[in-house]
Amino acid sequence: MALRVFGLNLVKTNRNLLQNACKPTAMPAGQAVAAASFATEVTVHATPAAIQKQKVSKAMKAYLTRATEHDEFMKTQHLEFQIGKRHLANMMGADAETFTQEDINEAISYLFPSGLYDPKARPAMKTPEEVFPARKAAEFDETGRPFHSMFYTGKPNFFQLLHEVVEETNKLYELEERMLRRGIKPDENQKLEIAGFQVLPKDQLEKLLVESIADIEFTNFSNTMDRLIASPYSYKSKAFIERYLKPLMDQSKQLEVPKPKIDEQGRQYITTYECLRKTARADVTVRMPGTGKITINGQDISYFEDENSREQ
Numbered sequence: 001m002a003l004r005v006f007g008l009n010l011v012k013t014n015r016n017l018l019q020n021a022c023k024p025t026a027m028p029a030g031q032a033v034a035a036a037s038f039a040t041e042v043t044v045h046a047t048p049a050a051i052q053k054q055k056v057s058k059a060m061k062a063y064l065t066r067a068t069e070h071d072e073f074m075k076t077q078h079l080e081f082q083i084g085k086r087h088l089a090n091m092m093g094a095d096a097e098t099f100t101q102e103d104i105n106e107a108i109s110y111l112f113p114s115g116l117y118d119p120k121a122r123p124a125m126k127t128p129e130e131v132f133p134a135r136k137a138a139e140f141d142e143t144g145r146p147f148h149s150m151f152y153t154g155k156p157n158f159f160q161l162l163h164e165v166v167e168e169t170n171k172l173y174e175l176e177e178r179m180l181r182r183g184i185k186p187d188e189n190q191k192l193e194i195a196g197f198q199v200l201p202k203d204q205l206e207k208l209l210v211e212s213i214a215d216i217e218f219t220n221f222s223n224t225m226d227r228l229i230a231s232p233y234s235y236k237s238k239a240f241i242e243r244y245l246k247p248l249m250d251q252s253k254q255l256e257v258p259k260p261k262i263d264e265q266g267r268q269y270i271t272t273y274e275c276l277r278k279t280a281r282a283d284v285t286v287r288m289p290g291t292g293k294i295t296i297n298g299q300d301i302s303y304f305e306d307e308n309s310r311e312q
Helices: 015-021 029-036 058-091 101-111 156-181 202-209 215-230 234-242 307-311
Strands: 002-005 042-045 197-199 245-247 268-277 280-288
Touching: 058 101, 156 202, 156 215, 156 234, 197 215, 202 215, 215 234
Parallel strands: none
Antiparallel strands: 002 042, 197 245, 268 280
């Protein structure tokens, strides 16, 4: 409700006089005309004593409950993973702080039996993000208002990423322009080298963002990343760029195949030394062409009593 009042009496600061001025009063025509030229307009808004709380729909309430439960579940799984990794590192006599996923896989293959042929029965220990499917966090509040400013684009995480990449690129452009005005040219030796790396492929980017991306959108992302990396000052954004790069296979780290030797009978053979399996140590020799026979400490395959060991 709005009440508009015209009159010189509104200049008075006394509350009672102000309330009286709000009451409609009769005024002679001549006096009203004189007051009109000096009149002041005041609008009074009547507000309700209490605002009625908006009701939350059942669907929205269920959505928020599921999102909260998922977040709590992931926190618990993270805690259990860290505890398990620490125990496994202690068993292997390693430092839990530097115990990587590769170390975990090697420890499991060392400690647990490998004669399990069903993939579902094989022991594994991975981070909760790899085991459980990713799920978006809560996107609405109780009134249904979205948290993300780009929610109505349909793919807020993807367009937010594009926005961040463009922001990083603009920062480097501005830095380059300032340096050129000072007469300083970029040092080519400091340029970010990404040899052995590539931009995340489409499926991995979708998994990271928890959103489906069209081919044209992924192409736009790749082109935007290429412009950022091509900047002579890209090393300034190294931490940001490396988050969306995937290392390629390093050929130099692959095992070199040993060259075969020739025995007295003219057959080629290769011997590997110190093959470790728990407390067992063995040297293995493979010959070609072979006879198909297996000799273990002078015995045949019956040396192993366990069927699983024979199968392996």
